[in-house]
Amino acid sequence: MNSFFAWIGGKNYLKKTIAARMPDSFSRYIEVFGGAAWVLFYKDRYAEMEIYNDYNGDLVNLFRCVKYHCPELQRELSFLLNSREIFNDFKQQYTKGMTDIQRAARFYFLLKVSYGSNGRSYGCIKKDILAMTQYLSRIEERLSAVIIEKKDFEDLISVYDRPDAFFYVDPPYYQAEKYYQIEFNEDDHIRLYRKLCTIQGKFLLSYNNCDLIKDLYKDFYVEGITRQHNLMARYKGENNDYKELLIWNY
Numbered sequence: 001m002n003s004f005f006a007w008i009g010g011k012n013y014l015k016k017t018i019a020a021r022m023p024d025s026f027s028r029y030i031e032v033f034g035g036a037a038w039v040l041f042y043k044d045r046y047a048e049m050e051i052y053n054d055y056n057g058d059l060v061n062l063f064r065c066v067k068y069h070c071p072e073l074q075r076e077l078s079f080l081l082n083s084r085e086i087f088n089d090f091k092q093q094y095t096k097g098m099t100d101i102q103r104a105a106r107f108y109f110l111l112k113v114s115y116g117s118n119g120r121s122y123g124c125i126k127k128d129i130l131a132m133t134q135y136l137s138r139i140e141e142r143l144s145a146v147i148i149e150k151k152d153f154e155d156l157i158s159v160y161d162r163p164d165a166f167f168y169v170d171p172p173y174y175q176a177e178k179y180y181q182i183e184f185n186e187d188d189h190i191r192l193y194r195k196l197c198t199i200q201g202k203f204l205l206s207y208n209n210c211d212l213i214k215d216l217y218k219d220f221y222v223e224g225i226t227r228q229h230n231l232m233a234r235y236k237g238e239n240n241d242y243k244e245l246l247i248w249n250y
């Protein structure tokens with residue numbers, strides 16, 4: 001199935017390639033930088049134990065509300081119209097005096113009707129609010145056995161690391177960190193590398209293809225892949241290849 005929203009750096013375009021390169025067996029599957037979890041939703045189940053994690057509290061609140069309060073969230077969404085006025089009001093009022101369910105509904109609405117899912121500018125796009133609300137029931141079912149965490153990656157990896165663990169690691173890309181609400185700087189990229197060097201389990205990491213990352217991970221398996229750039233592909237016909245890296249330790 002597909003995720004329920006688009007997200008900057010979301011792996012809709014790479015999910016098949018990533019799933020095809022996963023280890024043959026593992027008993028726990030951990031998405032360290034969950035975002036919209038395109039890889040998680042791609043399959044009905046990867047392992048007995050599955051964990052979604054992100055450090056962005058709005059995202060985690062949305063995932064928790066879909067998992068634990070889906071009918072209430074759907075009810076809240078049923079009052080909404082795809083309108084610029086509502087969009088702008090929501091942006092201004094966001095989180096002030098709201099319950100978690102109201103906050104989740106507004107965050108989801110802002111993502112769905114904004115330009116490029118940036119949550120900031122009204123997208124002027126057709127959106128079937130009823131269909132997007134009903135789809136949440138399928139997401140609720142997929143998440144029924146998934147643990148939802150909100151931790152910094154280093155702590156999360158320490159908590160779930162075992163020899164039979166498999167981590168899918170999709171950090172903010174190097175020099176593209178500004179697109180996320182959560183700050184991620186060069187020290188964080190190095191911190192991630194150091195942590196991944198110490199784990200007992202297996203990892204598969206996705207990154208943009210750049211010298212710093214290639215140099216850091218030179219002792220691991222590294223594969224270069226090319227795909228069309230998500231946003232540019234909409235506007236340009238040619239020369240919009242985007243180069244990425246898949247890196248793993250097994």
Ligand SMILES: C[S@@+](CC[C@H](N)C(=O)[O-])C[C@H]1O[C@@H](n2cnc3c(N)ncnc32)[C@H](O)[C@@H]1O
Nearest residue numbers: 009010011033035036037038055056152153170
């Ligand atoms: C490239 S996106 C993940 C996209 C995801 N794989 C998908 O398919 O939608 C990176 C995510 O890392 C999260 N993040 C940033 N810093 C983090 C940290 N220190 N620990 C955990 N997650 C973090 C961001 O909030 C963002 O959602």
